[in-house]
Amino acid sequence: MGNSSSRGRSNPRQGHGSKVAPSSPAGEQTMFKWSIDGFSSLLDKGAGWTYSRVFEALGQNWCLKLNPKDKKSGDDKEYVSLRLELANSSVRPDTVVNASFKLLIYDQSFGNHSEHEVSHSFQTASTSSGISCMISLRKLKKQSPKFLLSNCCVFGVEFLKVTTSKANTTSETLFVQKASIFNEAKTYTWDIDDFFAMKNPGYSPEFEVGGYKWNIIMYPSRDGNHLSLYLKLKKTNDLPKDTANLVELTLYIKDQETGKHRKGTGRCQFSKNSRTWGWTKLISLEDFKDSANGFLVKTKCCVVAEVAIVGSSKME
Template sequence: MGNSSSRGRSKGQQTTLTFKWSIDGFSSLLDKGEGWTYSRVFEIMGHNWYLKLNPRDKKSGGSDEYVSLSLQLASSSVKHGTVVEASFKLLIYDQSYGNHSQHQVSHSFQTASTSSGASCMISLRKLKQHPSKFIVNNSCVFGVEFIKVTTLKANTMSEILFVQKTSIFNEATTYTWDIEDFSALKKFDSPEFEVGGYRWCIGIYPSGDGNHLTLDLSMKKTNDLPDNSANLVEFTLSIKDQEAGNHRKGTGRSQFTNDARSWGWTKFISLEDFKDSSNGYLVKNKCCIEAEIAIVGSSKIE
């Protein structure tokens, strides 16, 4: 069952490279039911490939049957640290009129994913309809036309994150910032304070739309934190309700690095709610902001 052919690119010509896969006795393949059948491995554009065919495929949740065709890069052509970018057409040939069923694909073939990630599908009912232009003398022809293949160096970064159940310094540290005259506030950052050998501060300032307050936590001094490392910090920022204890809180779990030293909320609270004395956040122009900080892990880029 099956025969194959390919046509190459002669020197100086820009000819599309094609692999054709003719399957004789196609009805016998259909009788074998659902499952993938693989072509031989063929070489085109310096890489080894193969086609795979499922003659009785089904879409998720459906009962209709389809003939599916997919391209894969052979493992012998998967090189560590490289990506093969390919543009190609998957084809089911119309042997009578040339109106082929085709699907154009662009895909990145990598070590972890060598499948095209897309299939050319045609309804089995359409394929078999009488008189069939796809099945002639019990033979069906499939193929792939390569448009462009480029091999690139993989640009991959990986991170290992280690998380602990509790703070690496046994318990969270709480810092309270009492602002005695909010309307006269000139510096929108709190005094610096230390947690876990690092210097921190709380920031409160108008948001970009001018109708909210932004509240964030910043790591001011990274000490010996390497550029490829980060601290996983679990933190809660609160604007205290000085009347009823219904504090406005935001909790985050973020990684602080040399390049990302601040995390928080750009619209933590509306100015209207903040200044409404009945909420207890701003009382006689005084407010209280609290930060609870725990370093619960670390990460490293490899």
């Protein structure tokens, strides 16, 4: 919920529906007030967003949206939630609108409005302010302050500053190949005779998949309680700067007794600046060293990598 502050005793209920506050001295619209008559009827419709009409302010098109029965995470109370949204058609896709504004819920008798000041960068891909001016439904219904008067509530937004800038956007196109004999997974098995004599981190001998050299890396995680397992691309000389390879990857520690291996599986992109992927906490060291689990038999363990290059991507 926003902080309350005195805003005078003007009556915002003159007329019905949506209306725009008087223009600023400079002639630019900076405020919008939204009166909702029959507020109890809106409550009867339950949770969900209701939108104001689109209005213009400081050169952009906006709308307010209201959820009369919003919820907070881990809270069973109902809240009235107000947000600002930039109209999709208002800006070019490569433009960011940076706005500072106040969201308001008006006290219609004493001027002790509930307000919340927000700064947000709006883009067509992310149009909502994301941050709400919230007030509990129970407080809104109280007699003082009079947020609800004669079954009418008044909401609004006051713009403090709006600027535009060019979006600094990087895009990626991912090309996924059809399954074929040319991108079938290759399996590499790393037999470790003495786990306790292995360096930290331990590197497997290199192996080749898809024309690239790889290693498996194994070491205790940073918390000292788990075993980490990664696949590392050794060299990227043949990989152009703005491209990456999509790799379908499975790493697992073999259960040498029952075949219940501990696995990590994913599709990861390897590039010049991202040459290592894997799992920091693949298995706890306690489970790994427990001889009953079959992962470590005396001093021996076995790690397997299944690797297939299944696509590529290009940055633009």
